[in-house]
Amino acid sequence: MTASDRLDATFLALADPTRRAILARLALGDASVAELAHPFAISQPAVSKHLKMLERAGLISVGHDAQRRPRRIEAKPLAAAEAWIERCRETWEASYRRLDHLLDELQRKPVGTRRAGRELKR
Protein backbone atom coordinates (compact mmCIF):
# COMPACT_ATOMS: atom_id res chain seq x y z
CA MET A 1 0.00 0.00 0.00
CA THR A 2 1.47 3.38 -1.00
CA ALA A 3 1.19 6.48 1.18
CA SER A 4 -1.41 7.80 -1.28
CA ASP A 5 -3.47 4.56 -1.03
CA ARG A 6 -3.32 4.86 2.74
CA LEU A 7 -4.61 8.44 2.58
CA ASP A 8 -7.46 7.27 0.28
CA ALA A 9 -8.43 4.57 2.79
CA THR A 10 -8.14 6.93 5.78
CA PHE A 11 -10.24 9.73 4.28
CA LEU A 12 -12.84 7.21 3.02
CA ALA A 13 -13.06 5.67 6.51
CA LEU A 14 -13.55 9.16 8.00
CA ALA A 15 -16.38 9.98 5.54
CA ASP A 16 -19.10 8.44 7.72
CA PRO A 17 -20.65 9.76 10.96
CA THR A 18 -20.83 6.34 12.70
CA ARG A 19 -17.18 5.57 11.93
CA ARG A 20 -16.16 9.02 13.20
CA ALA A 21 -18.20 8.43 16.38
CA ILE A 22 -16.52 5.03 16.85
CA LEU A 23 -13.10 6.66 16.52
CA ALA A 24 -14.07 9.44 18.93
CA ARG A 25 -15.19 6.74 21.44
CA LEU A 26 -11.95 4.76 20.97
CA ALA A 27 -9.94 7.94 21.52
CA LEU A 28 -11.21 7.74 25.12
CA GLY A 29 -9.97 4.15 25.50
CA ASP A 30 -10.10 0.63 24.01
CA ALA A 31 -13.52 -1.01 23.62
CA SER A 32 -14.97 -4.36 22.48
CA VAL A 33 -17.48 -4.67 19.60
CA ALA A 34 -20.34 -5.10 22.13
CA GLU A 35 -19.22 -1.99 24.05
CA LEU A 36 -19.05 -0.04 20.79
CA ALA A 37 -22.44 -1.26 19.50
CA HIS A 38 -24.29 -0.30 22.71
CA PRO A 39 -24.26 3.55 22.59
CA PHE A 40 -24.91 3.66 18.83
CA ALA A 41 -28.08 1.55 19.00
CA ILE A 42 -27.02 -0.34 15.88
CA SER A 43 -26.48 -4.08 15.51
CA GLN A 44 -23.13 -5.71 16.22
CA PRO A 45 -22.81 -6.87 12.55
CA ALA A 46 -23.31 -3.25 11.42
CA VAL A 47 -20.62 -2.09 13.86
CA SER A 48 -18.35 -4.94 12.71
CA LYS A 49 -18.67 -3.74 9.10
CA HIS A 50 -17.61 -0.22 10.09
CA LEU A 51 -14.77 -1.62 12.21
CA LYS A 52 -13.49 -3.63 9.23
CA MET A 53 -13.25 -0.46 7.18
CA LEU A 54 -11.44 1.35 9.99
CA GLU A 55 -9.09 -1.64 10.35
CA ARG A 56 -8.37 -1.73 6.62
CA ALA A 57 -7.35 1.94 6.82
CA GLY A 58 -5.06 1.09 9.76
CA LEU A 59 -7.05 3.50 11.97
CA ILE A 60 -7.73 0.80 14.55
CA SER A 61 -6.12 -2.48 15.62
CA VAL A 62 -7.35 -5.47 17.63
CA GLY A 63 -5.94 -5.94 21.15
CA HIS A 64 -4.44 -9.15 22.56
CA ASP A 65 -7.36 -10.20 24.80
CA ALA A 66 -8.73 -13.18 22.78
CA GLN A 67 -12.16 -13.08 24.45
CA ARG A 68 -12.89 -9.36 24.37
CA ARG A 69 -10.89 -8.51 21.25
CA PRO A 70 -10.79 -4.83 22.22
CA ARG A 71 -10.39 -2.30 19.44
CA ARG A 72 -7.68 0.30 19.84
CA ILE A 73 -7.22 3.57 17.91
CA GLU A 74 -3.98 3.86 15.92
CA ALA A 75 -2.59 7.39 15.77
CA LYS A 76 -0.35 7.18 12.68
CA PRO A 77 -2.93 7.27 9.84
CA LEU A 78 -4.83 10.07 11.59
CA ALA A 79 -1.58 12.04 11.88
CA ALA A 80 -0.84 11.47 8.15
CA ALA A 81 -4.31 12.70 7.15
CA GLU A 82 -3.98 15.73 9.40
CA ALA A 83 -0.51 16.47 7.97
CA TRP A 84 -1.86 16.37 4.39
CA ILE A 85 -4.61 18.89 5.18
CA GLU A 86 -2.18 21.07 7.13
CA ARG A 87 0.31 21.18 4.22
CA CYS A 88 -2.48 22.11 1.80
CA ARG A 89 -3.72 24.85 4.14
CA GLU A 90 -0.20 26.23 4.72
CA THR A 91 0.45 26.37 0.95
CA TRP A 92 -2.86 28.17 0.46
CA GLU A 93 -2.16 30.64 3.28
CA ALA A 94 1.31 31.39 1.91
CA SER A 95 -0.13 32.03 -1.60
CA TYR A 96 -2.82 34.22 -0.10
CA ARG A 97 -0.29 36.27 1.88
CA ARG A 98 1.88 36.66 -1.25
CA LEU A 99 -1.11 37.91 -3.29
CA ASP A 100 -2.14 40.25 -0.48
CA HIS A 101 1.38 41.66 -0.31
CA LEU A 102 1.43 42.21 -4.11
CA LEU A 103 -1.92 44.01 -4.02
CA ASP A 104 -0.57 46.24 -1.23
CA GLU A 105 2.51 46.99 -3.34
CA LEU A 106 0.33 47.87 -6.34
CA GLN A 107 -1.81 50.25 -4.31
CA ARG A 108 1.27 52.05 -3.03
CA LYS A 109 2.79 52.54 -6.52
CA PRO A 110 2.06 55.66 -8.60
CA VAL A 111 -0.27 55.08 -11.60
CA GLY A 112 2.51 55.16 -14.24
CA THR A 113 4.31 52.08 -12.89
CA ARG A 114 1.22 49.92 -12.26
CA ARG A 115 1.54 47.86 -15.42
CA ALA A 116 4.78 46.24 -14.26
CA GLY A 117 3.09 45.37 -11.00
CA ARG A 118 0.24 43.67 -12.81
CA GLU A 119 2.72 41.58 -14.84
CA LEU A 120 4.33 40.49 -11.59
CA LYS A 121 0.99 39.33 -10.24
CA ARG A 122 0.56 36.73 -12.99
Add this chain to the structure above:
Amino acid sequence: MTASDRLDATFLALADPTRRAILARLALGDASVAELAHPFAISQPAVSKHLKMLERAGLISVGHDAQRRPRRIEAKPLAAAEAWIERCRETWEASYRRLDHLLDELQRKPVGTRRAGRELKR
Protein backbone atom coordinates in the same frame (compact mmCIF):
# COMPACT_ATOMS: atom_id res chain seq x y z
CA MET B 1 -26.54 20.35 5.23
CA THR B 2 -25.49 19.63 8.81
CA ALA B 3 -21.89 19.98 10.01
CA SER B 4 -21.68 16.16 10.03
CA ASP B 5 -22.94 15.97 6.40
CA ARG B 6 -20.33 18.54 5.44
CA LEU B 7 -17.57 16.47 7.10
CA ASP B 8 -18.83 13.37 5.20
CA ALA B 9 -18.63 15.26 1.90
CA THR B 10 -15.22 16.77 2.70
CA PHE B 11 -13.58 13.48 3.74
CA LEU B 12 -15.15 11.68 0.75
CA ALA B 13 -13.81 14.37 -1.60
CA LEU B 14 -10.34 13.99 -0.05
CA ALA B 15 -10.37 10.18 -0.53
CA ASP B 16 -8.99 10.36 -4.09
CA PRO B 17 -5.43 11.11 -5.25
CA THR B 18 -6.50 13.22 -8.28
CA ARG B 19 -8.83 15.36 -6.17
CA ARG B 20 -6.09 15.84 -3.57
CA ALA B 21 -3.65 16.83 -6.35
CA ILE B 22 -6.21 19.31 -7.74
CA LEU B 23 -6.58 20.87 -4.27
CA ALA B 24 -2.80 21.01 -3.82
CA ARG B 25 -2.56 22.79 -7.20
CA LEU B 26 -5.35 25.24 -6.28
CA ALA B 27 -3.60 25.97 -2.97
CA LEU B 28 -0.92 27.65 -5.14
CA GLY B 29 -3.52 29.84 -6.89
CA ASP B 30 -6.77 29.82 -8.88
CA ALA B 31 -6.87 27.79 -12.12
CA SER B 32 -9.31 27.08 -14.97
CA VAL B 33 -10.49 23.55 -15.88
CA ALA B 34 -8.08 23.51 -18.87
CA GLU B 35 -5.17 24.58 -16.64
CA LEU B 36 -6.08 21.88 -14.13
CA ALA B 37 -6.49 19.13 -16.77
CA HIS B 38 -3.09 19.78 -18.38
CA PRO B 39 -0.64 18.52 -15.68
CA PHE B 40 -2.76 15.48 -14.79
CA ALA B 41 -2.91 14.14 -18.36
CA ILE B 42 -6.59 13.33 -17.93
CA SER B 43 -9.51 14.59 -20.01
CA GLN B 44 -11.34 17.82 -19.16
CA PRO B 45 -14.61 15.88 -18.55
CA ALA B 46 -12.79 13.66 -16.04
CA VAL B 47 -11.40 16.75 -14.30
CA SER B 48 -14.87 18.36 -14.36
CA LYS B 49 -16.32 15.33 -12.58
CA HIS B 50 -13.72 15.60 -9.81
CA LEU B 51 -14.30 19.37 -9.58
CA LYS B 52 -18.04 18.82 -9.15
CA MET B 53 -17.38 16.60 -6.15
CA LEU B 54 -14.98 19.15 -4.65
CA GLU B 55 -17.58 21.88 -5.27
CA ARG B 56 -20.35 19.84 -3.63
CA ALA B 57 -18.14 19.53 -0.52
CA GLY B 58 -17.61 23.31 -0.60
CA LEU B 59 -13.85 22.75 -0.97
CA ILE B 60 -13.70 24.90 -4.11
CA SER B 61 -15.76 27.71 -5.65
CA VAL B 62 -15.99 29.19 -9.16
CA GLY B 63 -14.50 32.66 -9.70
CA HIS B 64 -16.22 35.62 -11.37
CA ASP B 65 -14.41 35.52 -14.73
CA ALA B 66 -17.23 34.15 -16.98
CA GLN B 67 -14.84 32.99 -19.73
CA ARG B 68 -12.17 31.29 -17.65
CA ARG B 69 -14.37 30.23 -14.71
CA PRO B 70 -11.31 29.83 -12.47
CA ARG B 71 -11.61 27.41 -9.55
CA ARG B 72 -10.60 28.67 -6.13
CA ILE B 73 -9.86 26.68 -2.99
CA GLU B 74 -12.13 27.37 0.01
CA ALA B 75 -10.37 27.12 3.35
CA LYS B 76 -13.35 26.57 5.68
CA PRO B 77 -14.23 22.89 5.02
CA LEU B 78 -10.52 21.96 5.09
CA ALA B 79 -10.20 23.70 8.47
CA ALA B 80 -13.28 21.84 9.79
CA ALA B 81 -11.87 18.46 8.68
CA GLU B 82 -8.49 19.29 10.22
CA ALA B 83 -10.19 20.39 13.46
CA TRP B 84 -12.12 17.10 13.70
CA ILE B 85 -8.94 15.03 13.34
CA GLU B 86 -7.08 17.29 15.79
CA ARG B 87 -9.82 16.92 18.44
CA CYS B 88 -9.79 13.13 18.04
CA ARG B 89 -5.97 13.06 18.33
CA GLU B 90 -5.94 15.35 21.37
CA THR B 91 -8.57 13.19 23.14
CA TRP B 92 -6.50 10.11 22.38
CA GLU B 93 -3.27 11.72 23.56
CA ALA B 94 -4.91 12.86 26.81
CA SER B 95 -6.28 9.32 27.46
CA TYR B 96 -2.87 7.87 26.71
CA ARG B 97 -1.13 10.27 29.10
CA ARG B 98 -3.72 9.47 31.82
CA LEU B 99 -3.15 5.73 31.39
CA ASP B 100 0.61 6.22 31.39
CA HIS B 101 0.36 8.23 34.59
CA LEU B 102 -1.78 5.54 36.26
CA LEU B 103 0.68 2.80 35.28
CA ASP B 104 3.48 4.90 36.77
CA GLU B 105 1.48 5.29 39.99
CA LEU B 106 0.87 1.54 40.13
CA GLN B 107 4.56 0.73 39.71
CA ARG B 108 5.44 3.09 42.55
CA LYS B 109 2.90 1.59 44.99
CA PRO B 110 3.81 -1.30 47.32
CA VAL B 111 2.24 -4.66 46.33
CA GLY B 112 -0.45 -4.63 49.06
CA THR B 113 -2.17 -1.51 47.71
CA ARG B 114 -2.08 -2.44 44.01
CA ARG B 115 -5.65 -3.70 43.84
CA ALA B 116 -7.11 -0.24 44.50
CA GLY B 117 -4.92 1.12 41.71
CA ARG B 118 -6.20 -1.46 39.29
CA GLU B 119 -9.80 -0.54 40.13
CA LEU B 120 -8.97 3.09 39.39
CA LYS B 121 -7.62 2.14 35.96
CA ARG B 122 -11.01 0.78 34.81
